[in-house]
Amino acid sequence: xxxxxxxxxxxxxxxxxxxxxxxxxxxxxxxxxxxxxxxxxxxxxxxxxxxxxxxxxxxxxxxxxxxxxxxxxxxxxxxxxxxxxxxxxxxxxxxxxxxxxxxxxxxxxxxxxxxxxxxxxxxxxxxxxxxxxxxxxxxxxxxxxxxxxxxxxxxxxxxxxxxxxxxxxxxxxxxxxxxxxxxxxxxxxxxxxxxxxxxxxxxxxxxxxxxxxxxxxxxxxxxxxxxxxxxxxxxxxxxxxxxxxxxxxxxxxxxxxxxxxxxxxxxxxxxxxxxxxxxxxxxxxxxxxxxxxxxxxxxxxxxxxxxxxxxxxxxxxxxxxxxxxxxxxxxxxxxxxxxxxxxxxxxxxxxxxxxxxxxxxxxxxxxxxxxx
Amino acid sequence: xxxxxxxxxxxxxxxxxxxxxxxxxxxxxxxxxxxxxxxxxxxxxxxxxxxxxxxxxxxxxxxxxxxxxxxxxxxxxxxxxxxxxxxxxxxxxxxxxxxxxxxxxxxxxxxxxxxxxxxxxxxxxxxxxxxxxxxxxxxxxxxxxxxxxxxxxxxxxxxxxxxxxxxxxxxxxxxxxxxxxxxxxxxxxxxxxxxxxxxxxxxxxxxxxxxxxxxxxxxxxxxxxxxxxxxxxxxxxxxxxxxxxxxxxxxxxxxxxxxxxxxxxxxxxxxxxxxxxxxxxxxxxxxxxxxxxxxxxxxxxxxxxxxxxxxxxxxxxxxxxxxxxxxxxxxxxxxxxxxxxxxxxxxxxxxxxxxxxxxxxxxxxxxxxxxx
Numbered sequence: 001x002x003x004x005x006x007x008x009x010x011x012x013x014x015x016x017x018x019x020x021x022x023x024x025x026x027x028x029x030x031x032x033x034x035x036x037x038x039x040x041x042x043x044x045x046x047x048x049x050x051x052x053x054x055x056x057x058x059x060x061x062x063x064x065x066x067x068x069x070x071x072x073x074x075x076x077x078x079x080x081x082x083x084x085x086x087x088x089x090x091x092x093x094x095x096x097x098x099x100x101x102x103x104x105x106x107x108x109x110x111x112x113x114x115x116x117x118x119x120x121x122x123x124x125x126x127x128x129x130x131x132x133x134x135x136x137x138x139x140x141x142x143x144x145x146x147x148x149x150x151x152x153x154x155x156x157x158x159x160x161x162x163x164x165x166x167x168x169x170x171x172x173x174x175x176x177x178x179x180x181x182x183x184x185x186x187x188x189x190x191x192x193x194x195x196x197x198x199x200x201x202x203x204x205x206x207x208x209x210x211x212x213x214x215x216x217x218x219x220x221x222x223x224x225x226x227x228x229x230x231x232x233x234x235x236x237x238x239x240x241x242x243x244x245x246x247x248x249x250x251x252x253x254x255x256x257x258x259x260x261x262x263x264x265x266x267x268x269x270x271x272x273x274x275x276x277x278x279x280x281x282x283x284x285x286x287x288x289x290x291x292x293x294x295x296x297x298x299x300x301x302x303x304x305x306x307x308x309x310x311x312x313x314x315x316x317x318x319x320x321x322x323x324x325x326x327x328x329x330x331x332x333x334x335x336x337x338x339x340x341x342x343x344x345x346x347x348x349x350x351x352x353x354x355x356x357x358x359x360x361x362x363x364x365x366x367x368x369x370x371x372x
Numbered sequence: 373x374x375x376x377x378x379x380x381x382x383x384x385x386x387x388x389x390x391x392x393x394x395x396x397x398x399x400x401x402x403x404x405x406x407x408x409x410x411x412x413x414x415x416x417x418x419x420x421x422x423x424x425x426x427x428x429x430x431x432x433x434x435x436x437x438x439x440x441x442x443x444x445x446x447x448x449x450x451x452x453x454x455x456x457x458x459x460x461x462x463x464x465x466x467x468x469x470x471x472x473x474x475x476x477x478x479x480x481x482x483x484x485x486x487x488x489x490x491x492x493x494x495x496x497x498x499x500x501x502x503x504x505x506x507x508x509x510x511x512x513x514x515x516x517x518x519x520x521x522x523x524x525x526x527x528x529x530x531x532x533x534x535x536x537x538x539x540x541x542x543x544x545x546x547x548x549x550x551x552x553x554x555x556x557x558x559x560x561x562x563x564x565x566x567x568x569x570x571x572x573x574x575x576x577x578x579x580x581x582x583x584x585x586x587x588x589x590x591x592x593x594x595x596x597x598x599x600x601x602x603x604x605x606x607x608x609x610x611x612x613x614x615x616x617x618x619x620x621x622x623x624x625x626x627x628x629x630x631x632x633x634x635x636x637x638x639x640x641x642x643x644x645x646x647x648x649x650x651x652x653x654x655x656x657x658x659x660x661x662x663x664x665x666x667x668x669x670x671x672x673x674x675x676x677x678x679x680x681x682x683x684x685x686x687x688x689x690x691x692x693x694x695x696x697x698x699x700x701x702x703x704x705x706x707x708x709x710x711x712x713x714x715x716x717x718x719x720x721x722x723x724x725x726x727x728x729x730x731x732x733x734x735x736x737x738x739x740x741x742x743x744x
Contacts (some may be wrong), residue, residue, distance in 0.1 A: 001427040002639065003424065003640055004635075006636070007401065007404070007632045009405050009406075009413060009414075010407065011405065012406075012407050012408065014408060018622060019408060019622065019625060021406065022405075022406045027404070027405065032380070032381050032399070034384075034386060035381045035382065035384050035386075035391075035578070036384065036388055038392070039384065039698070040698075042381075048379075052376060053375070068442055068578070069441045070622050070624060071622065072620075073441065073603050076603045084623065098424040100602065105602050106598075106604055108600070169551035196622070198622055204625055206440070206626070226479055228479050229601060230479055231441060231444050231445050231448045232470065236388075247709070249443070249445075250444075251577065252577050252627070253391060253577060254402055254578070254626075254627075255578055255624070260625070261378070263376075264375035266374060266375075267375035295614065
């Protein structure tokens, strides 16, 4: 066959639930000449990535690396390495991503206790406490820090305190939270965190930062059954990312170099400054939306600044408007998922995208579309 | 913490078992501005990637796409979607990668019948035939087309003929073969093929092309148990890569655009021309090695031209020499794995790397190192 024509992407302002806009320095880093995955130079870069991830995750955990897959691969890595058939896993389900953890835990053989809450609400820490009391031998409590389908911002600190002296581990989905709101892995007593690169870190999708506490590592070492996945088996992978450099699979070299540059940008800005920027821009945006009678769909007092789900004012059908926003204004936002499908938009002001100029550009387009 | 210094890769000639050298056009494609994974423009690019993969895999299979992970993720996708607990899986094990399939099938609950052969040998088709006869209800026969740990080139056509009218499916690991030696997925009756991007396609690692025959799809539809992996579950993924575009996980956008450009280069050269180039350059290289009393470790008559494992002449210790080759000459090759560790090198002349100039450059360095 004839080859396809060259792929020339249109210019887009990415204000959806991810990917977020990427700094040109990161794109340029992804284009650097190829090297081997066992090259001493690349192994040093992988070490630096792990160090910078520790700084951003606020952890000293040795077992910290980037999974060779997108955020969902990080989720699966966290779950399948800890869960053995018959384990009890308590999962907060208040949107798409909690449901996904529950599904994955079930596939790994867990007995899942789903703490369901209406979309947009958080899972109250008291409710988690009761569930832990009712299931004293539970292996894991799993919570989504930033529910990308609703914009809910889950409190974690009390849950961490609760589990600190128990045998139950705390697993946290930080795909959309990392770099956008405070996350204190060690101080809050979180045992496993995974994230994505294409949200508040502003790096293209393809890798999933992950970290396991010593307690989580010990639980993996105590397993009596083999992990059901070969690709995601941490016991083998830590021999590559750890000191021994034993070959497991070929790392996605260019993506790792891109993440390296993205983490450099995060640390140059400073993690606190970056989080403050997300907070300020996002809260202002949400005020502007409420001024326009758009209903914010996440629980008041527990709203993420970087991801806002809202119902369009006046019961407008969302899809045709969203199509026009993309085609006429070059702005991408997300539609509602699940309970919010058909009537909601999800706007991400994440990473490089979290600027006042982007809020203005979005609102100007939004106002024109609603008028006309 | 302070950010790490900028990542500036050293210049390397990549003649190991992968990654292979990448054309600058592909690196440039990976640096193009980010777009969304549900953007109509990107969905069209994903369709074009699937079409070009069909052309390269020589198949009409609808279910053809790129797994969001490296070759091993493709392997796991193929195995976990087909295998149900209790299924019998016949696996040829004549090197690292056959062993890896057996391991993964076991984790998926299979009863594995391993057809072990000494490293470097192929698995004789007659032996496969006997095994199929002995296990008439087997779900799968799995063979590695190009065993990257040894350089053995597995014959497949007879096995495909044998299984065509049975209920046993043929699964083929084509990670190192695709684009380097002939592979006729449909004509040979192969039901599942997975490959890697970083070998004879000369695209950075990060994606795994995969294709399922209608027979394999029907077997997936007939499953009575849920696939053990959420991330790799084809039933959900085909709703994204197929017509419906249902969100599953965020595709690694830049990598897909890089693969698009890499496949364009393959089709511009022409698949047959590319395969002929690999054959000619590799066979000449192997002659030169034999002239130097290096022992080729794969079975005569079944040698891959694109990947050559050989024992260094005179029983030289391989590691210090390989280190000097990298540091003094900037050339990367691979060391031996498993049975060949300590005494062998693996040289890949793959994709952009399969040139006479590279053979000359390697041999000049090799001669100097052996003298010195």
